[in-house]
Amino acid sequence: PRALGERLRLDVSVRVHPVSASNVVGRIDGSDPARRGEVVVLQAHYDHIGIGRPMKGDSIYNGFMDDATGVAAVLAAAEALADSARAGHLPRSVMFLLTTAEEAGSLGSAYYVSRPPVPLARTKATITIDLPPPLAPPVRWVLEGNDSTLVRVATAAVRPRGWRIEGAPALPNSD
Numbered sequence: 070p071r072a073l074g075e076r077l078r079l080d081v082s083v084r085v086h087p088v089s090a091s092n093v094v095g096r097i098d099g100s101d102p103a104r105r106g107e108v109v110v111l112q113a114h115y116d117h118i119g120i121g122r123p124m125k126g127d128s129i130y131n132g133f134m135d136d137a138t139g140v141a142a143v144l145a146a147a148e149a150l151a152d153s154a155r156a157g158h159l160p161r162s163v164m165f166l167l168t169t170a171e172e173a174g175s176l177g178s179a180y181y182v183s184r185p186p187v188p189l190a191r192t193k194a195t196i197t198i199d200l201p202p203p204l205a206p207p208v209r210w211v212l213e214g215n216d217s218t219l220v221r222v223a224t225a226a227v228r229p230r231g232w233r234i235e236g237a238p239a240l241p242n243s244d
Contacts, residue, residue: 090116090169092177094186097150101160108187110164110195111146112178113139114171139198140167161193194219208232213239 093115099105115137118130143165153159164187168177182189194214210227212220212234220236227234 090177092169092181093167094181095147095165096186097147097154097159097163097165099160099162100154100157104160105162106187107191107193108162108164109193110166111143112166112168112195112197113143113199114168114177115140116169116172116177118172136171136199142198143167162187164192209235211235211237213237 096108099107113136117135120128121130122128147163147165150159150163166181168175168181170176171178185192208231210223210232212223214236217236220234224234
């Protein structure tokens, strides 16, 4: 940066419009009595940016990629894992979390963390699905977090498909 020798004064006004919104949480209990109290969280957010400047007469940001596909993936996983649970093949409990107000600063996630239905110490992993690539076969996935076991297991699962997994530290972002 360099000084331009100019000053700028801005008056900014902000309007706050409170909106009532809720997270949606579901749970399937695990079958192993020793591990049932542990949970793995599958998460996506169901909000998007909302309404903005019209483009070709349409002012609604529909949010197909961010994050209707993530919500659909969580719901599909819930259905498949319910079948596994009925067969007794789900040792840990699984929490399905659909959060709101993520585009406004991860407010739904922050609310969940501040009032978790299961103590956070018993949460073994949280898998957040955001912006999955539904229009093309994925070849590379980045798993953010500090759990090398999860990265190792995911890598083994996708390698036969020719995909690769990269581990990365968890970074704050809009979601």
